[in-house]
Amino acid sequence: MDISVVVPLYDEVESLPELTTWISRVMDENRFTYEIILVDDGSKDGSWDMILKLKENNPFIKGYKFRRNYGKSAALNTGFAAANGNVIITMDADLQDSPDEIPALYRRITDDQYDLISGWKAKRYDPLSKTIPTKLFNAATRKMSGINNLHDFNCGLKAYRKAVVKNIEVYGEMHRYIPVLAKWAGFTKIGEQVVEHRARKYGRTKFGWSRFINGFLDLLSIFFVGKFGKRPMHFFGAMGTLSFLAGIVITIWMLSEKLYLIAHNRAYRNVTDNPLFYIALVAMILGSQLFLTGFVAELVSRNSVDRNNYQIEETV
Known part of the structure; x- marks a missing residue:
């Protein structure tokens, strides 16, 4: 037809x-x-x-x-x-x-x-x-x-x-x-x-x-x-890693600043009094959640009935 x-x-x-x-x-x-x-x-x-x-x-x-x-x-x-x-x-x-x-x-x-x-x-x-x-x-x-x-x-x-x-x-x-x-x-x-x-x-x-x-x-x-669709960890894992690393970097920067001020006998404030502390905390929590989301999505993808369903144009 x-x-x-x-x-x-x-x-x-x-x-x-x-x-x-x-x-x-x-x-x-x-x-x-x-x-x-x-x-x-x-x-x-x-x-x-x-x-x-x-x-x-x-x-x-x-x-x-x-x-x-x-x-x-x-x-x-x-x-x-x-x-x-x-x-x-x-x-x-x-x-x-x-x-x-x-x-x-x-x-x-x-x-x-x-x-x-x-x-x-x-x-x-x-x-x-x-x-x-x-x-x-x-x-x-x-x-x-x-x-x-x-x-x-x-x-x-x-x-x-x-x-x-x-x-x-x-x-x-x-x-x-x-x-x-x-x-x-x-x-x-x-x-x-x-x-x-x-x-x-x-x-x-x-x-x-x-x-x-x-x-x-x-x-x-x-x-x-x-x-x-077939590799969700590449998305959620990458986003989660970036977010978690951003939180770690901010935390290290705040601690380094505090240690520097202490070493030079200068006034300092507690890390928890710095608004950046809460931004870093949220970033690390969000990063962990995104990574776990990617992990769960990867498990679901690997157990999907069409996980290896690929388009084959022809065979000989």
């Missing part, structure tokens, strides 16, 4: 007939073999009934329905697990992504041998309250991930080589950082393509301000897990 189109959706009953018809037309015109995987993330507006109706007339449609709303990441992860195509295309169900982009994205994967192509909506129809925070998050993600050639990590329109989606796990709110997940899994040939952004035709956006807070926290999580 050439292409699997994965569409996560939540309360998009009005757009589904037009979207699936549009996708099928593009596939037929380009003679692709395909499947459309619609993942209903607990919709309340009759989206699932519409999926069942559409499937009666289109055998290439597959539907998955969650009992409740789990979020876009869960829907994508389910779609990825079900996908059989050599190339997987993801797009939103609100018709703001154009299926006409699919052939070009497909060729970038098959002909140019990219692992992942991320869409970039250079011209957007979103309000400033959405575009400005998005630009800030994208800048922070580029800095922390080292993927400097992407302008929009969170664009829903993306194309993947099959091996990519079968070797990453999307959870929480990590759908915003799938290119980062792919890079940590060893898929480093990541590119970008300018795509059309269409104005929303039906309904309203399902995302609020909380997504920006969650997105920032998830960025920190993915950075830490990707860099130190």
Whole structure:
């Protein structure tokens, strides 16, 4: 099979007939073999009934329905697990992504041998309250991930080589950082393509301000897990050692100062009367706690069922 189109959706009953018809037309015109995987993330507006109706007339449609709303990441992860195509295309169900982009994205994967192509909506129809925070998050993600050639990590329109989606796990709110997940899994040939952004035709956006807070926290999580997930002691141990040494250095300096004043018969004050004493004490306690945290995290990591789960591209 050439292409699997994965569409996560939540309360998009009005757009589904037009979207699936549009996708099928593009596939037929380009003679692709395909499947459309619609993942209903607990919709309340009759989206699932519409999926069942559409499937009666289109055998290439597959539907998955969650009992409740789990979020876009869960829907994508389910779609990825079900996908059989050599190339997987993801797009939103609100018709703001154009299926006409699919052939070009497909060729970038098959002909140019990219692992992942991320869409970039250079011209957007979103309000400033959405575009400005998005630009800030994208800048922070580029800095922390080292993927400097992407302008929009969170664009829903993306194309993947099959091996990519079968070797990453999307959870929480990590759908915003799938290119980062792919890079940590060893898929480093990541590119970008300018795509059309269409104005929303039906309904309203399902995302609020909380997504920006969650997105920032998830960025920190993915950075830490990707860099130190299999060696937590390198992070906590290093921080703890530095903190403990800082406390030791301050303590030695205070004691040396006191001994010097005593040797020269000069007035001095007790070490415990010096505010630096308490800073040194806190630094040493904090350092010990961080070191022990690293030790415990290392034990947990070594007993994890996937402690030796590494990405092997091929064998002979």
